[in-house]
Amino acid sequence: MKLRRRLALIRQGAAALGDAPYGEGVAGIGRRRLMTAAALAGIGVAPAHAHHGWSGFDTDRPLYLEGRVTRVRWQSPHAQLELEIPASLKLPPDLARRALPAQQAPVDGAAMLRRAAVPRRPERSWTIELAPLSRMDAWKVAEIKPGETISVVGFGYPNEQGEPVLRAEYLFAGGQAYGLRSSPAT
Numbered sequence: 708m709k710l711r712r713r714l715a716l717i718r719q720g721a722a723a724l725g726d727a728p729y730g731e732g733v734a735g736i737g738r739r740r741l742m743t744a745a746a747l748a749g750i751g752v753a754p755a756h757a758h759h760g761w762s763g764f765d766t767d768r769p770l771y772l773e774g775r776v777t778r779v780r781w782q783s784p785h786a787q788l789e790l791e792i793p794a795s796l797k798l799p800p801d802l803a804r805r806a807l808p809a810q811q812a813p814v815d816g817a818a819m820l821r822r823a824a825v826p827r828r829p830e831r832s833w834t835i836e837l838a839p840l841s842r843m844d845a846w847k848v849a850e851i852k853p854g855e856t857i858s859v860v861g862f863g864y865p866n867e868q869g870e871p872v873l874r875a876e877y878l879f880a881g882g883q884a885y886g887l888r889s890s891p892a893t
Contacts, residue, residue, distance in 0.1 A: 764862035764874050771798055771823040772833055772873055773858035781850050786837040788851060790859075796825050799858075807877065808886040816877065816886065823860050830871040835859055837875050838887035845890045851880060 773796060778789035802823060807816040826833075837843060851857060861875040878885040 765865040766862050769819050769823045769860050770826050770863050771860050776853050776855045786843055788835040790833045790835050792831055807884055810889055810892045828867045833871045833873055835873050835875055842890055846885045
């Protein structure tokens with residue numbers, strides 16, 4: 708069974724038993740215990756995919772990706788895209804000067820854009836993990852379709868090891884910039 712399919716089955720089981728991180732589900736097993744049991748059973752689960760936190764990602768080295776969307780999963784718990792990036796990917800000259808949403812000031816998004824780099828790994832296909840659907844809706848992000856070109860700044864696994872996955876911090880689509888870690892200012 709492929710890793711992603713195994714992970715989907717684990718997530719479905721965790722959701723059925725209760726989504727609270729320390730809570731107990733109807734069968735008396737909390738989500739954390741279910742994930743631990745899955746890991747001990749030898750089901751390979753990438754740390755960042757097993758839990759929706761930031762701890763599994765390298766937040767010291769933001770990555771910039773731009774390319775064509777080849778697949779979209781607009782579903783809970785997070786919207787996901789498959790992005791095909793060109794072999795000649797370079798940082799755009801204006802990246803450090805792009806306007807960001809005002810509520811991103813506490814995380815110093817401008818500094819993150821200045822530090823962004825293109826990936827060193829050779830894979831051209833990346834999984835982009837976006838925000839939860841409720842936040843995507845709050846931002847009024849139109850559902851992204853295959854064939855569209857988007858760019859993102861976010862975080863991959865430490866030392867770019869493991870699967871080519873990026874947890875998006877900023878999404879640039881349709882001429883707009885979205886700060887996906889927070890909801891829009893009201």
